[in-house]
Structures are given as C-alpha cells and as structure tokens.
Amino acid sequence: MANTARLISALADPTRRAVLEKLKDGPRPVGEIARGLPVTRPAVSQHLKVLKEAGLVIDRSVGTRRIYYIDPKGLGTMRAWLDQFWDSALDAFKLAAEVEAEKAAKKDHE
Amino acid sequence: MANTARLISALADPTRRAVLEKLKDGPRPVGEIARGLPVTRPAVSQHLKVLKEAGLVIDRSVGTRRIYYIDPKGLGTMRAWLDQFWDSALDAFKLAAEVEAEKAAKKDHE
DNA sequence: CTCATTGGTTAGCCTAGACTAACGGTAAGT
DNA sequence: ACTTACCGTTAGTCTAGGCTAACCAATGAG
Numbered sequence: 001m002a003n004t005a006r007l008i009s010a011l012a013d014p015t016r017r018a019v020l021e022k023l024k025d026g027p028r029p030v031g032e033i034a035r036g037l038p039v040t041r042p043a044v045s046q047h048l049k050v051l052k053e054a055g056l057v058i059d060r061s062v063g064t065r066r067i068y069y070i071d072p073k074g075l076g077t078m079r080a081w082l083d084q085f086w087d088s089a090l091d092a093f094k095l096a097a098e099v100e101a102e103k104a105a106k107k108d109h110e
Numbered sequence: 111m112a113n114t115a116r117l118i119s120a121l122a123d124p125t126r127r128a129v130l131e132k133l134k135d136g137p138r139p140v141g142e143i144a145r146g147l148p149v150t151r152p153a154v155s156q157h158l159k160v161l162k163e164a165g166l167v168i169d170r171s172v173g174t175r176r177i178y179y180i181d182p183k184g185l186g187t188m189r190a191w192l193d194q195f196w197d198s199a200l201d202a203f204k205l206a207a208e209v210e211a212e213k214a215a216k217k218d219h220e
Numbered sequence: 221c222t223c224a225t226t227g228g229t230t231a232g233c234c235t236a237g238a239c240t241a242a243c244g245g246t247a248a249g250t
Numbered sequence: 251a252c253t254t255a256c257c258g259t260t261a262g263t264c265t266a267g268g269c270t271a272a273c274c275a276a277t278g279a280g
Binding site for chain 2: 005
C-alpha cells in the first residue's frame with residue numbers, strides 16, 4: 001500500500017490530530033475548527049488539504065462555507081495496515097520466545 | 111494516552127518503518143538491520159533508540175552484539191488508539207449521513 | 221596485552237515542513 | 251454596486267529532526 005506513508009505522516013502532526021479530534025464529534029466549517037486552536041485559519045486550511053489528500057477527510061461547499069467531515073476510508077486502510085503488521089510481528093515475537101526457552105532448557109542440563 | 115504522539119511520530123519515518131519491517135520476521139542485530147538499508151549504521155542506531163523509547167522494540171545484549179525484537183506492547187496501544195478513534199468517527203459519519211438524508215427528503219416535497 | 225568486531229554517542233550540516241502575513245476569490249446581505 | 255464574512259493560496263521565515271563523520275566503550279580471539 002503506497003499511501004500508507006502519506007496516511008501516517010498526516011497523522012503525525014499534533015495540530016492535524018487536534019483537527020481530527022474536533023471533527024470526531026461531527027462536521028465543522030473551517031472557521032469553527034480554527035477557533036480554539038493555537039494556529040491561524042490559513043494553517044488549518046493547509047492541514048485540511050493534507051488530511052484530504054491522505055483520505056482522512058471529505059469536504060462539501062455550503063454557500064460561502066466549506067464543511068469538513070471525517071472520511072472513514074482513511075482510518076480503515078490505516079487499521080488494515082496496522083493489523084497486518086501486528087499479526088506477523090506477534091508471530092515473530094512468540095517464535096523468538098520459544099527459541100529462547102529452548103536455549104534456556106539446553107543450558108539447564110549441561 | 112500521552113505517548114500516543116510519540117508512537118505515531120516514531121512510525122512516521124520511512125527508515126524507521128523499514129527497520130520494523132526487517133524486525134517483523136524475527137530478531138536481528140544492529141549490523142544486520144543496517145545492511146541493505148540506504149543509511150549508515152549510526153543512523154539505524156539512532157532510529158532504534160527512538161523506537162525503543164516509543165515502546166516499539168526491545169533490545170538484549172548478547173556478547174558484543176545487541177539483538178533487537180519487536181515489542182507487541184507498542185503496537186497494541188497504537189491499535190487501541192486507532193480503534194477508539196475509528197468508532198466515534200464512524201458514529202459521527204453515520205449521523206451526518208442521516209441528517210443529510212432528512213434534509214434531502216424535506217427538499218423533495220416542497 | 222593487542223587487535224578486530226560490534227554499537228552507542230556527539231557535533232554539525234542540511235532538508236522537510238509548519239507557521240504567518242498578505243492577497244485574491246466567491247457568496248450573501250443591504 | 252458596496253460591504254462583509256468565509257476560505258484557499260503563495261512567498262518567505264524558522265525550527266525539528268534525519269544524516270554522516272569522527273570518536274569512544276565493551277567484548278572476544280589470538
């Protein structure tokens with residue numbers, strides 16, 4: 001998956017996570033998102049562009065305002081990547097633990 | 111959860127993900143991890159330090175070598191954070207879709 | 221004891237990207 | 251037409267952090 005990198009780096013920025021945190025409770029216009037955040041509105045606008053390209057948000061124009069939603073698609077692929085990673089890593093961990101146990105057993109009776 | 115930020119920023123770097131990808135198949139010493147990567151060994155060592163502080167790897171000294179394992183704990187908390195986020199975001203998305211459907215229905219019979 | 225191997229650490233350089241200021245563009249109200 | 255509100259974009263600055271080179275510490279072999 002190529003855009004996994006884009007997804008993770010999009011989630012890496014604290015301001016961007018704060019934006020998503022606000023959107024978690026429902027759709028919001030840009031101005032309302034920027035209110036309460038320690039950055040200016042253009043900064044929020046740039047972050048929303050990154051989040052959109054990563055597939056984490058969707059936008060919709062209503063009059064002069066632009067409403068942003070969370071896109072479940074992005075979170076889904078992120079979850080899939082993490083799950084795939086988690087499974088094989090856990091297998092490797094168990095295997096390593098078993099190998100260690102065998103080594104310890106061999107050491108015992110010598 | 112405070113170290114979620116540290117976890118995500120640790121996963122954000124491509125080199126660090128490549129290191130984890132190598133460790134996914136089993137424990138490796140530092141030199142073997144660095145072999146095949148486009149960076150020098152000290153760079154890998156620095157990345158391993160970050161991954162260790164984030165709770166993503168564990169290390170164990172064997173003679174003059176240092177073996178690195180993947181720590182399932184870090185991946186677990188990462189998964190928990192993502193799940194929590196995913197659930198409430200999906201709820202918000204469904205709610206927004208319903209509101210939109212009601213608006214459309216109202217528009218229909220006027 | 222000497223030397224080779226394996227790794228962690230530091231200083232310094234350099235690029236990616238987060239931020240603000242200023243501007244332009246569009247929709248609604250008067 | 252004029253004004254106000256809301257938003258995206260660009261130029262430019264500045265900091266965080268990734269990289270290498272050089273150095274030091276520890277272990278094992280001879």
